[in-house]
Amino acid sequence: MNSETFLDYYEILEISENATNEEIRDAYKKKALETHPDRFVQGSSDSAISPTISQEEAKDRFQKIADAYYVLSDETRRAQYDRVKTSRKKKGESATTLDVGRANANQIFGDVFEELLRPEVDNPHWFYAPIGAVTGGALGFICANVPGLVLGAYAGNKLGSIRDAKGVSVYDAYSKLSSNHKAAILSSLAAKLITSGRI
Structure with missing residues (x-):
């Protein structure tokens, strides 16, 4: 200055x-x-x-x-x-x-x-959350048909969300919106x- x-x-x-x-x-x-x-x-x-x-x-x-x-x-x-x-x-x-x-x-x-x-x-889902839901659902369906698909998709989505937000500050998450x-x-x-x- x-x-x-x-x-x-x-x-x-x-x-x-x-x-x-x-x-x-x-x-x-x-x-x-x-x-x-x-x-x-x-x-x-x-x-x-x-x-x-x-x-x-x-x-x-x-x-x-x-x-x-x-x-x-x-x-x-x-x-x-x-x-x-x-x-x-x-x-x-x-x-x-x-x-x-x-x-x-x-x-x-x-x-x-x-x-x-x-x-x-709102905890945006960028990449891993939807991928996690799809792969979790597919594995769940293979293991336990429809109930496994639902449970696998839910678990995969949650794990994917965690992976998306890992090491990211709140402002970084905000910036990606x-x-x-x-x-x-x-x-x-x-x-x-x-x-x-x-x-």
Whole structure:
């Protein structure tokens, strides 16, 4: 970050400079849900929180919100940011720059929303689940006719689902969903968290 692009992260998250870690996290959740680019894919029904924003504008805002959270949620980075911000006020706009790197917006979103996304991501069946169901059913039929087919298909499907999700984070699973499914999940989370006043 250079002096020309110094941003007021408190203003971006709409919080005070004395905000607690919990307030920072809650503000991030609200802003991230409002501007997540997946909510603005063509054909998705936005929940009317930010109906006029384009997907490109959403990407830019989403990155700035992630950067703000990345800096303010860490004690060391926040202290450095506050020193630079204070110095710029005293010495003028061109004084002291801040170099804390750039946040990985998707990784931060996945980390913060992991628990909330888990029940919303409907355990998608990608490849191994249907293959497991077919092969399990075939083996079950060979061993025990129709009852074996039903039991084998069920067991194969469950084992396949486990294999599909093995070693995959919730956000990775979310990322493999269709655009409309992702948009629906984000709108659902926004409705639950923002309109209910939980954040």
